Amino acid sequence: MLQIYQALIRSKLDYGGELIESASITEKKRLDKIQAQVPRIVVGAPKDTATEALLRETGEMPLYLRRNLASVKHYIRCYEVNSDLLAEKEEWLKHAKQCFLSRVESMTNTLDHNPSSGEKLSISKYPPxxxxxxxxxxxxxxxxxxxxxxxxxxxxxxxxxxxxxxxxxxxxxxxxxxxxxxxxxxxxxxxxxxxxxxxxxxxxxxxxxxxxxxxxxxxxxxxxxxxxxxxxxxxxxxxxxxxxxxxxxxxxxxxxxxxxxxxRKDTNDIRENVEDLLLKKWQGLWDKPKTECGRFTHRHSPDVSRLASFSANQEARFSINQSRSVLIADSPRHAATKLSSVQT
Known part of the structure; x- marks a missing residue:
């Protein structure tokens, strides 16, 4: 189920992410609601389960971080091929504080190497x-x-x-x-x-x-x-x-x-460094859960990962899904009810 979401739905949510991140908060929340529904179905959790806990359990990075990663990757591709987009950089920054280039620079400024310091794409004169x-x-x-x-x-x-x-x-x-x-x-x-x-x-x-x-x-x-x-x-x-x-x-x-x-670092090194940086930002958010459900799940899974916590084995996944409600239930009363139903 999670693989179907990643192939057929998440790919659509990610498409054009470098531009969508500049959209209004209201429009981006509509996409966040779609992302929140899928892990709830995959894990088999109740409707009141916190989204932050579901994303951690399924290894799904929040959409806004994925869009920021797409922005940096697009910036690097533009630099590699000497795109005119970077030549108009000052004009972009003059008209929009949250435009594509300003967001990229706010992230890459914290890296040891800026994308512009990496080796550009070189094309061999001989075919592969x-x-x-x-x-x-x-x-x-x-x-x-x-x-x-x-x-x-x-x-x-x-x-x-x-x-x-x-x-x-x-x-x-x-x-x-x-x-x-x-x-x-x-x-x-x-x-x-x-x-x-x-x-x-x-x-x-x-x-x-x-x-x-x-x-x-x-x-x-x-x-x-x-x-x-x-x-x-x-x-x-x-x-x-x-x-x-x-x-x-x-x-x-x-x-x-x-x-x-x-x-000398090339653009592939910078891409991986940005991924590590955004993973740390996700970890920072996860270390300060906003809900009781999130705090309960954090005690059992303190580190974020882009891999799902449950096994790919169908039989093991079924048993985990049955007990997952216990781990991420919002209230102790709800958890006790679920636990007794699993044990019987």
Whole structure:
């Protein structure tokens, strides 16, 4: 039910969110009422259940925060393609205090990096189907082809407060290296940084080791020219592969180190930082619930999440929905009535 809402209804509520946020409060409340109805149906809660508790249980961020996120993403897209929208920025700000650009700037001013400081979108002169790129496969431990090669495991870790660390492990040579990145990088960027460091480790043992490479693909191409065959494989986590588990622990331990690696942040990093910022704003609202129902639910679920609290399993979901009324009922009397009906 929640997935149906996200696919068919929420997508319509989000459409044009960067412009709708500038609409009147009355019009936006009409959309908020629609959002409040769906989690009440999904959870099976009574009509008097607080909306803030329902949104927390279903992992649904309030619509106004989602619209602010859409505004920043649209701003970044305009910057990447050099849109005329930003050229008319002063004219926009002159006529409306709550316009699209003023809202974006009020959010991005609190970030370490403004969207205008990120790398712009670069389009390669070669089409993707003609580009020389490495193939990525899935690692299968029982496959004989993986037993005759040199293994290097990489991983990255990111804490809730934005700290990032990377690590790579070479079991055959007993090499474990971990480094802390500067704060605020996207998770995908950190993963690529770990692969890049591992590729440079291989490059130092080849004839081409005096060339400094600035990207993972460049390093892979240099290794290919040097006669070294490199294959990239995705390894499923926590299935007992010792090298992968060691890299995972090393990356997490690297979060306690001092930052020593830095890359220029691109727009993807800024997008993820904005998402983290809005999640913190949602957490701030949830930490001050306005209703007794919200305070009761907060004691059991103090942290917000964009994932639903209940299981996707149909049978488990049914039993949880039956008891959910107890957790988010508005009054102790109502809760006692519901509890007795569930127990019988």
């Amino acid at each position: 189907w003609k580009a020389l790129l490495p193939e990525v496969t899935t690692y299968t431990p029982n496959d004989l082809k993986w037993q005759k090669v040199f293994h290097i495991y990489t991983d990255a870790a990111k804490s809730k407060d934005g700290r990032c660390a990377v690590a790579f492990v070479v079991p055959e040579k007993e090499i474990v290296e971990q480094k802390r990145l500067v704060d605020g990088f996207a998770t995908a960027k950190s993963e690529l940084a770990a692969i890049h460091l591992a590729a440079l480790q291989i490059l130092t043992s080849t004839k081409d080791n005096n060339i400094v490479k600035t990207s993972t693909v460049d390093t892979w191409r240099a290794l290919s020219r040097a006669g070294t065959t490199v294959s990239f494989s995705w390894v499923k986590g926590h299935i007992g592969i010792s090298g992968n588990e060691q890299a995972d622990r090393a990356a997490k331990n690297g979060l306690e180190l001092e930052p020593e690696l830095s890359f």
